[in-house]
Amino acid sequence: xxxTCNRSVLHEALQHVSRVVAGRxxxxxxxxxxxxxxxxxxxxVAYDMEIGAQSKVPVETAEEGALTVPARVLGDVVASxxxxxxxxxxxxxxxxxxxxxxxxxxxHGLPAEEFPAxxxxxxxxxxxxxxxxxxxxxxxxxxxASGDEARAILTGVLLIRGEEGVKMVATDSYRLAxxxxxxxxxxxxxxxxxxxxxxxxxxxxxVNRMLAPGEERPPVRVQASEQQISFEVGxxxxxxxxxxxxxxNYARVIPEETDRSVEVAREDLLAAIKRxxxxxxxxxxxxxxxxxxxTLTISAESGDVGxxxxxxxxxxxxxxxEIAFSAEYLTDVLGVMESDSVLWQxxxxxxxxLLKAADDPDYLYVVMPMQL
Amino acid sequence: xxxxxxxxxxxxxxxxxxxITRHRVSHAYLFSGPHGVGKxxxxxxxxxxxxxxxxxxxxxxxxxxxxxxxxxxxxxxxxDVRLISPPGKRETSVIPIDRIRRDLVYDINLRPxxxxxxxxxxxxxxxxxxxxxxxxxxxxxxxxPYAVIILVTSRPALLPPTIPSRCQQVAFQLAGIEAxxxxxxxxxxxxxxxxxxxxxxxxxxxxxxxxxxxPDVLAVRNALLDLCAGLHxxxxxxxxxxxEEIKLQALALSQAQNDGEEQTETEDASSESxxxxxxxxxxxxxxxxxxxxxxxxxxxxxRLAAAHGAPLVNPDYAEAVSRRKSGRIAAxxxxxxxxxxxxxxxxxxxxxxxxxxSLAIKLLAEPATMRSSSHSERGRAR
Ligand SMILES: [Zn+2]
Numbered sequence: 229x230x231x232t233c234n235r236s237v238l239h240e241a242l243q244h245v246s247r248v249v250a251g252r253x254x255x256x257x258x259x260x261x262x263x264x265x266x267x268x269x270x271x272x273v274a275y276d277m278e279i280g281a282q283s284k285v286p287v288e289t290a291e292e293g294a295l296t297v298p299a300r301v302l303g304d305v306v307a308s309x310x311x312x313x314x315x316x317x318x319x320x321x322x323x324x325x326x327x328x329x330x331x332x333x334x335x336h337g338l339p340a341e342e343f344p345a346x347x348x349x350x351x352x353x354x355x356x357x358x359x360x361x362x363x364x365x366x367x368x369x370x371x372x373a374s375g376d377e378a379r380a381i382l383t384g385v386l387l388i389r390g391e392e393g394v395k396m397v398a399t400d401s402y403r404l405a406x407x408x409x410x411x412x413x414x415x416x417x418x419x420x421x422x423x424x425x426x427x428x429x430x431x432x433x434x435v436n437r438m439l440a441p442g443e444e445r446p447p448v449r450v451q452a453s454e455q456q457i458s459f460e461v462g463x464x465x466x467x468x469x470x471x472x473x474x475x476x477n478y479a480r481v482i483p484e485e486t487d488r489s490v491e492v493a494r495e496d497l498l499a500a501i502k503r504x505x506x507x508x509x510x511x512x513x514x515x516x517x518x519x520x521x522x523t524l525t526i527s528a529e530s531g532d533v534g535x536x537x538x539x540x541x542x543x544x545x546x547x548x549x550e551i552a553f554s555a556e557y558l559t560d561v562l563g564v565m566e567s568d569s570v571l572w573q574x575x576x577x578x579x580x581x582l583l584k585a586a587d588d589p590d591y592l593y594v595v596m597p598m599q600l
Numbered sequence: 601x602x603x604x605x606x607x608x609x610x611x612x613x614x615x616x617x618x619x620i621t622r623h624r625v626s627h628a629y630l631f632s633g634p635h636g637v638g639k640x641x642x643x644x645x646x647x648x649x650x651x652x653x654x655x656x657x658x659x660x661x662x663x664x665x666x667x668x669x670x671x672x673x674x675x676x677x678x679x680d681v682r683l684i685s686p687p688g689k690r691e692t693s694v695i696p697i698d699r700i701r702r703d704l705v706y707d708i709n710l711r712p713x714x715x716x717x718x719x720x721x722x723x724x725x726x727x728x729x730x731x732x733x734x735x736x737x738x739x740x741x742x743x744x745p746y747a748v749i750i751l752v753t754s755r756p757a758l759l760p761p762t763i764p765s766r767c768q769q770v771a772f773q774l775a776g777i778e779a780x781x782x783x784x785x786x787x788x789x790x791x792x793x794x795x796x797x798x799x800x801x802x803x804x805x806x807x808x809x810x811x812x813x814x815p816d817v818l819a820v821r822n823a824l825l826d827l828c829a830g831l832h833x834x835x836x837x838x839x840x841x842x843x844e845e846i847k848l849q850a851l852a853l854s855q856a857q858n859d860g861e862e863q864t865e866t867e868d869a870s871s872e873s874x875x876x877x878x879x880x881x882x883x884x885x886x887x888x889x890x891x892x893x894x895x896x897x898x899x900x901x902x903r904l905a906a907a908h909g910a911p912l913v914n915p916d917y918a919e920a921v922s923r924r925k926s927g928r929i930a931a932x933x934x935x936x937x938x939x940x941x942x943x944x945x946x947x948x949x950x951x952x953x954x955x956x957x958s959l960a961i962k963l964l965a966e967p968a969t970m971r972s973s974s975h976s977e978r979g980r981a982r
Contacts, residue, residue: 257677277679278710344677345668347713377701378738380709428710455711469679469710472744 229265229293230317233285235328238314239306241272241283244438244464246299248274248281257296262343263316263324264294270316273346274299279431280346284463291317297324297337305333346467352453353419355389359461360441361409362448365396366432368407368591371560373429374400384426384471386478387457391421397478398429403557404481408590417449425452426475431468435459438466481594483582486573488546490519491586494570497524498562500538504528505555507536513555514598520548551577552598558583561593601645601674602662606638607783607805608775615770616646617661625650625717626768627743628751630725633772635754636804642772643721643750647681648673650748651715669715680715682707684722691887695722697729705739708747718747725751726758733760740766774803784812792916793818799913800894820853821895828899829920831963839961846892846956853888885952890943896963897939900932938962 242261249259262273270287273280295318305326306314314328326333357365366385374382386397393411397404438461439448449460458467505513508528518525524542529535551574562570567585574581577600583593603613612631619625629646631639648663648670649655656662663670672678682703686693704720712718720739722728728736740749740763751767753759777798783805784794789812800821801808811817827845834842898913902921905912907929912918942959946952 255677275679277713278707342675342677344672344679347679377706380706383706455713469713471709472711472746473709 229263229295230291230315231265231270231287231289232313232315233270233287235306235309235311235314237285238270239309241285241463242299242303242306245272245274245281245283246303247437248276248279248434248466249299257338257342257344259298259300260296260337260343261299261302262294262296262340264340265289265292267292273343275344275346277344278428278469279434280467281434282346282465282467293318294340295322295324295337296340296343297335301335302326305335347456349451349453349456349458349467351419352451352457353389353421353423354417354449354451355394356415356417356447356449357394357409357413358441358447359439359445361413362450362459363436363439363441365394365407365409366436366439368564369396369398369405370429370432370436371564372398372400372403372405372593376400380471381426381473381475384428384475385432386424386426386475387452388424389420389422389452397475399476399478399481401476402554402596403561404478404594405561406478406482406592410590415447417451423452424475425457426471426473427457428468428471431457431466435466438464481580482592483573483575483580483594486575486582488519488544488549488575489571489573490524490542490544491569491571492524492540492542494562494565494567494585496540497570498559500526500540501555501558501562504536504538505559507533508555509533512598514552515555515558516550516552516600518548518550519544549574549577550600551581552600553581553595554598557595561595565591601641601648602665603642603645603649604662606642606645608779608803609638609642609772612642612770612772616642616649617659619768620649620661621659625748627747628740628749628767630756630759630764630767630769631750631752631772632756632769633754634774634804636801636806637772637774638805639752639754639772640721640723641806642770643719643723643752644673644681644683646750647678647717647719647721647748650717650719651678651680678715679713680718682718682720684720685724686727693727694730695728695732697732697735700728700732700735700739704749705735708739708743708749711744712746716746720747720749721752722750723752724754725763726753726755733763737762737766775805777801777803780805780808784808787812796821796914796916800891800898802894816855817853820849820892823852824849824892824895825899825914825917825920828896829917829923834964836961836964839957839964842960842964843953843956846896846960847885847889847952850885850889850892853892854885886946889946889952889956893939893943897936900936900939903932904929935963 246261249261258276264271265287268286268289269284271282271284273282309328309331312329314326317325319325319334321339322337324335324337326335369385373385377383382400388395388397391411393414394409395406397406446462451458456467456469458465501515504515504526505528507530508514510530510532514528516527519542522542522544524540526538527536561583565585567587569586571584571586572581578597580594580596583595585591603617606613631643633639645663648665649661651669651673652663653667653669654664656664669678673681676683684695684699684703686695708718708720743749751763756764780798780801780803781794784797785791787809789797797808797811797818801811902912902914902917906922912921938959942955945955
């Protein structure tokens, strides 16, 4: 292998890819990135056996070939080089020579044949959405996924492809987030019209990092098979395994008829919750919400710390209600929503509350109340 | 390595092959049997047979060994085959519970990336962190349809009974010496050397193959036998020097095995070389010495065997063995007893240097009794 390329392009690609490099591996080769020169492209691949990332960088290829080198070492060297042309050449099967201006490095790696091949998602079903829409889908749901690896299914995000578009769903069994992209924003690219998969939240976090909103940016191409799913944005691809099992029947959790509701300014609500939560830290962040005649009050109390009382102007409909929630389960969702006001609906103090952005029919959030 | 190529494990191999050909693969297996007989090799061979892309048309249980899946499994980078072992080489290190949670309990829920089956090999399963049994049981409870968990152990008694009861048990045994000789010959060893290594292996194929791959191991064995052959010419006062020389060979053996560790694909081929389990924290020397002592025992056994016209453990030393006059049967038996006693005391954590020196003095004393009857010896004593 012998290629020359632009330092900053190489640096960006390495940064993208090497986040996936296994920090938790027992196989040394998995802390390496694969460099493979073919035609006018250098393929850079990282794979930790669960998630794989690949980036293609335009290069001038003098000699095709491949090898692997430690991602950290290569990444750090390239990051600190001046912006100039970088030449990389395999000196042996597993030694990379790198030169840039008057800097010269040799980096010891491992032969390419030892690197596990990134699984390809072939004959799968797929669709395309804009980067902005994919970002919305991920950001609106991912925080509700569980961090408890003992319940693997809940650590994933359910992706549903159907006639009505695309939906992402996440729940940790205390709360549920559902975000949809309507059919007109989704472009069919073949395969089945209806399917669902459970994607590890970690993979979606990485997908989210490679997205940027903007009209002129290329769309995200999603491709799923029985085994895995891939997200392709321009020259960047992320492949993830899928979680096996039955996702909980989430629709059952969404309250169908609510007789009480409150509409309140989102940013004011978020700020008040964050303040009151300071007092409630020792009490599992328990906040008590009272809705009555045009006001929403939030109170918190902790024997050792003290008391908090917040009042917000609100449009209240239906009977008065007093209900308690954990602040932790409200701050994420209010931070992710973008609307000016939110609509919060209830059936009673012991049943879950349904939270919606006032101007976004495609997002809903359900949260379980705490004991008063 | 194909299941059918396992040395001296016909029953275990047949059971595993039948599971595949009859579509009755179980979700959990317990591979048990003596150390070094090929349990780990069998686990990988089973994983290959389960995932091979191009199995033999007339034998669906025979992995091709060539396809991408087979190659990734043998180099340890197949995304669907997880080998979960203690970190490092210390006998005392255990598989951390975090590793079991992540690489078994969580990972088992991820669908296979390329293979048909996901295979988890816990090796050795008796060396897991305290309190991890519940975690393992959780994985054994309701594994997804594609998962196969293989627990490998040479000490099944250390596992709580709840574990074997949930596994299909596959028993491995010490291989017959002839089977090992045959296998070593197919690896290109000369018949006398193959026979010697096979005899010293005590039926542990992994050890025999390891020794065959590392000429240094054979060199140590030769050096020890040469040492024995030259004992009669040494002065009875040379005990300290002899002890040092035996120890040096044991150290050379540790060194040879360390160097070769990466290339050995068979089960723990070298970490526990001989008969005795290494004492905790005793280091490499303590686990390699017993094997060196076995070599020395084999020398004396051969002398007894030669006296009775029985086959030798070290046929390549036949000439040196029979060069000595017979009629010293009692002395040879005393030497064997002394060596076995030393091995035993090392197992009980005796001081290595002291134990070796006292043995060396006894070994040198035996030829000395012969010499004491000669005139020259008597003359010098005066
Ligand atoms: Zn194969």
